[in-house]
Amino acid sequence: MELSAIIEAISSWAASEPRIYALIIGLIGAAVISGVINIVAMYVVWLERKVLGDIQARYGPNRVGSRWGILQLVADAIKLFTKEDSIPRDADKPIYVWAPIVASMTTMLVAAALPFGAVNIGGKEYPLVVANMDLSALYVEAALSVMTISVFMAGFSSNNKYSLMGAFRGMARMIAYEVPMGVCVISVAIMAHSLNLVEIVQSQTLWYAFAQPLGFIVFTVALITDLGRIPFDQSEAEEEIIAGYTTEYGGIRWGLLYFQEYICMFLGSIMLVLLFLGGWNGPNIPFLTPIAPMIWFFMKVLIVLVFLIWTRGSLLRYRIDQVTDLGWKWMLPLSIVNLAWAVVVGLYFA
Amino acid sequence: MTSEPLPVDYYIPLIMFLIMGAIVPIAALAAVKIISPLKPNSRKLSTYEGGLVPIRDARIQFNVQYYLFAIVFVIFDVEVLFLYPWIYVYASEFMQRYMVFGIMNIAVFEMLMFIAVLLIGLAYAIKKEALRWV
Numbered sequence: 001m002e003l004s005a006i007i008e009a010i011s012s013w014a015a016s017e018p019r020i021y022a023l024i025i026g027l028i029g030a031a032v033i034s035g036v037i038n039i040v041a042m043y044v045v046w047l048e049r050k051v052l053g054d055i056q057a058r059y060g061p062n063r064v065g066s067r068w069g070i071l072q073l074v075a076d077a078i079k080l081f082t083k084e085d086s087i088p089r090d091a092d093k094p095i096y097v098w099a100p101i102v103a104s105m106t107t108m109l110v111a112a113a114l115p116f117g118a119v120n121i122g123g124k125e126y127p128l129v130v131a132n133m134d135l136s137a138l139y140v141e142a143a144l145s146v147m148t149i150s151v152f153m154a155g156f157s158s159n160n161k162y163s164l165m166g167a168f169r170g171m172a173r174m175i176a177y178e179v180p181m182g183v184c185v186i187s188v189a190i191m192a193h194s195l196n197l198v199e200i201v202q203s204q205t206l207w208y209a210f211a212q213p214l215g216f217i218v219f220t221v222a223l224i225t226d227l228g229r230i231p232f233d234q235s236e237a238e239e240e241i242i243a244g245y246t247t248e249y250g251g252i253r254w255g256l257l258y259f260q261e262y263i264c265m266f267l268g269s270i271m272l273v274l275l276f277l278g279g280w281n282g283p284n285i286p287f288l289t290p291i292a293p294m295i296w297f298f299m300k301v302l303i304v305l306v307f308l309i310w311t312r313g314s315l316l317r318y319r320i321d322q323v324t325d326l327g328w329k330w331m332l333p334l335s336i337v338n339l340a341w342a343v344v345v346g347l348y349f350a
Numbered sequence: 351m352t353s354e355p356l357p358v359d360y361y362i363p364l365i366m367f368l369i370m371g372a373i374v375p376i377a378a379l380a381a382v383k384i385i386s387p388l389k390p391n392s393r394k395l396s397t398y399e400g401g402l403v404p405i406r407d408a409r410i411q412f413n414v415q416y417y418l419f420a421i422v423f424v425i426f427d428v429e430v431l432f433l434y435p436w437i438y439v440y441a442s443e444f445m446q447r448y449m450v451f452g453i454m455n456i457a458v459f460e461m462l463m464f465i466a467v468l469l470i471g472l473a474y475a476i477k478k479e480a481l482r483w484v
Contacts, residue, residue, distance in 0.1 A: 018359040026363030030370035038374070085382050089395040090404075101375045108371030112364050130367070133360035138434060160397050161408045168412065172483070175423035182430040190437050247398055252382045256375050321483035324419070328481045332426070332472065336465060339433075343458060347441060 004122030022131075029130035033111050041262040042073040048262075048309045055313035076255075083251035088158065091248060095157035100249075100256035103150035107263045110143045114270050115198055117297035118280045120290055125280075127198045136197045137185050140271060144226055145181075147264055148174040151228075151235060154257060155245035166244025169320050170235030173225050176327030181222035183335040184215045187342035188275050201279030209276040211345070215338040216276045218331050225323070227268050228261065229308055231315040232323055269304040273297065277304070418480040422472070429468050436461055 014021035046061065046069070053060025065071025087096060113136040115129035133139060148170055155167020189195045191211060192203040209216040225232040236244030246257055273279060282296030318326070397404045439445060440457040450459040475481055 019362065022359045022362040026366040029363055030366040033367075034370045034374060081378070081382055082386050083382075084386055084388060085379070086388075086390055086394055088397055089392075090397050090407075097379075101372055104375045105368050105371035108367040109364060112367040131360050131363045135434075156409070158397075159408045160404075161399065164408050164410075168416065172416070172419055175419060178423065179426040179430055182427070183433070186430065186433045186437055189434075190440075193437075193441075195434070195437075242398070251386070252378055256378065324481065324483050328422075328472070329476060333469070336469065339465075343440070347454070347458065 002122070004124070007121055007126065025130055029112070030108070033116070033130065034108060036116075037107065037111055037263050037266060038259070040266050041259055042077075044262045044266055044305060045259075046070065046073050047305065048312070051306060051309045052313050055310070080252050080255040085251050085253065088160075088248050090159040092157040092159065095153050096248075097253075099150050099154035099157065100253050100260070102153060103147065103257060103260040106143060106146045106150060107260050107267065109146070110140055110264075110267050113139050113143070113197070114267060115201070115274065115279070116270070118293040120293055125202075125293060127201075127280075129198060132196070132198060135195045137189060137195045137200060137275070140197070141182060141185050144264070144268065144271070145174060145178055147226070147260070150257075150260070151245050154249065155235075158245070158248035160248050162241040162243070162247045163245050165241050166235040166237075166247070170228065170245060172320065173228075173232060173234060173323055173327075176324045177222040177225040177331065180218050180327065180331040180335040181226065183332075183339050184219040184222065185275065187212055187215045187335075187339045190339070190342040190346050193346075197274050197279075201274055201281065204278045204281055207276060207278040212338055212342055214334055214341065218335045218338060219276065220272065221326075221331060223268050223272055224308065224311065225327070227265050227308070229265070230312040231318050233317060234320045234323060237317055265305070265308060266301070269301045269308065272304050273300045415480075415483070418475075422475055422481065425471070426468065429465070432464070433461070 014025075049072070050060040050069070061069030061072035063069060063072075064075045087093060112131045113129070113133060115127040115132075118125045118127040120126075129136075151170040152167045155163040155165075155170065158164075185195075188200060188208050191208060192200040194200060194203070228235055234244075236246060238244075241247070246254055249257055277300050279300075280293035280297040282292065285292040285295060288295065397408070399405070436457065440455070440461070442457075445455045445457040448456040450456060454462070
């Protein structure tokens, strides 16, 4: 039996029994994607240390696991697992304990609706997505911003002045950039006539980064702020407020919070690639036709990740008032200009 | 047996993802509880404040300016919520039947008015320095 015939049979069965199919795909997807994003996040951390090392003309990790240091993160994980697990006396214990868990649940909720590329079998593209809902762009954007709640939980429950300051800054930053980000997603949806991420990718014969460059710039800036990366990492600015909202966290609890940030960075890059950089669309690669979309997709994600690391290596941190000013006085009006552009193109040139 | 999946079916996997997202950190915390040493003392458990004894509680009354940000945010977030259903109807044939000034249909015109009012509000908030971080 041909592979494409098997997949056809499975998808026709899935259409007849959607609820059982959803249960099975949910179970398998939760296990597989949880493993994949954790391992990928480990190598995002490794990539960041290596690229930052190159930017600063030093080696980066080069001892554990060959001269490329590829097992450095395993060693770090072992260290974190064997460190003492202490909770500060003055902290709000339940909220303090739940903050990393809520962060992890949030990233998993984002991952549930994101397509992780596609495979091309028998001339037909099958996107690899668990919950292919009609409003997945709205859903992913909403779930990404829930991440700020865990930042606030961690900062507020620590009962530390630096943590609290970091939490306030994180919240102010999020609310300044949430609206421009939402308007950019809407502009993309106007051009694609859909809020489904798979349909948005399929409609991109011309990448939306070129169709609406202003929206691409605003969304990238809003994404960097949402991920809390330099130049917008005021919530954990180590030169001013020690470690921001993670000041009172240590050992594995800090490790979990730190790790969720990198998982978010990976998922955020996927979001940017899906909305603006054509997702898995790309020319066919000979001999690798079934996985050609995957190769294009992950190449684009890798480029976005290296770009995010590059900004960290070369830009300086803004003050918090500059960040909120930029969000309210520049990014919000610019995103509305981009919305008008998308409507004009959608109505008169489509 | 339905051939058309109900909207609720798309959300079933989310429950599993939510549970999986909780299991991973809880398992990690349980593993740490077993393998790592635990020797707490009073200094180790105190709050960090530059090496000194912490002065008072950290949860202070914060500036009222902070609420203004939150209120402006709520207003604009609701605006964005209105835009989401609008994108499905703005170019429909029904809307195209009613043109305003002969260049835009009624849905686009209404949204233009709506956003214009909000932008005037934003300009007012900026002019009144409500969005100035202190």
